[in-house]
Amino acid sequence: MRLDQAQSDDTGAVFFALADPTRRHLIEALGDGSSVTPSALAAELPLTRQALTKHLGVLGEAGLVTKRREGRETRYTLQPERLTEAAAWIAVVGGAWEERLGRLEALLQERRSGS
Amino acid sequence: MRLDQAQSDDTGAVFFALADPTRRHLIEALGDGSSVTPSALAAELPLTRQALTKHLGVLGEAGLVTKRREGRETRYTLQPERLTEAAAWIAVVGGAWEERLGRLEALLQERRSGS
């Protein structure tokens, strides 16, 4: 999909952001409420700082992350609202979401005891 | 993202499929358990039959839809399992999913009475 189209398509932007493994990894890393800087990420991952900056930019456009300048570094933090909305879209497709929500809870229970 | 990568990345493939507005529209249309044929879709949407076939192919690669040949036409049907898994991934990112699940339920309740 084209990015300019994704900008005028909130839901699409979120799913587009989640489609990339690197971006999902970043979200998982930020899941605990911590913040990250591009350079720090570049030290851990096999990617350039600029590449990470672009990824964080995509996450930002999707409203999944916020940047905050702090001295000479920029810290990125997760913004979970859009995530919940996306999950809601999935759960509601085609109705019968009551049943699906039940299965979702079951899945979460499994995953909780599993890992 | 590259498609071959998406194939070896189930979660990514699902989100990638959901990133496209047309594909989401198809999923919404199939949400009631009905089935669709590419030509019928091409009559309703401003897209070629082949374009729709490709989209349905992407949905198929993501495991979101199944094709079944029926006489001379091919009917596509929704396969909701992967959708639930994707919602589960979203709900579980970064822990604190109990709270998020609560908000999700609230969102769904709103959407139920709303539309």
Add this chain to the structure above:
DNA sequence: ATTTGATGCAACCTTGCGGTTGCGTGGTCG
């Protein structure tokens, strides 16, 4: 047998994504 309708396959085109490199800029510390 012919014709008509629904597909499948493949080539082709344009645009954007993911990634890099190079350079300019703004804080920080000695």
Add this chain to the structure above:
DNA sequence: CGACCACGCAACCGCAAGGTTGCATCAAAT
């Protein structure tokens, strides 16, 4: 000030995504 570190911006590259057209194929209807 001068050196350094973390960024931002822009150009560039390879390749896949989304879309089209054209043609071959298979099933059904007359």
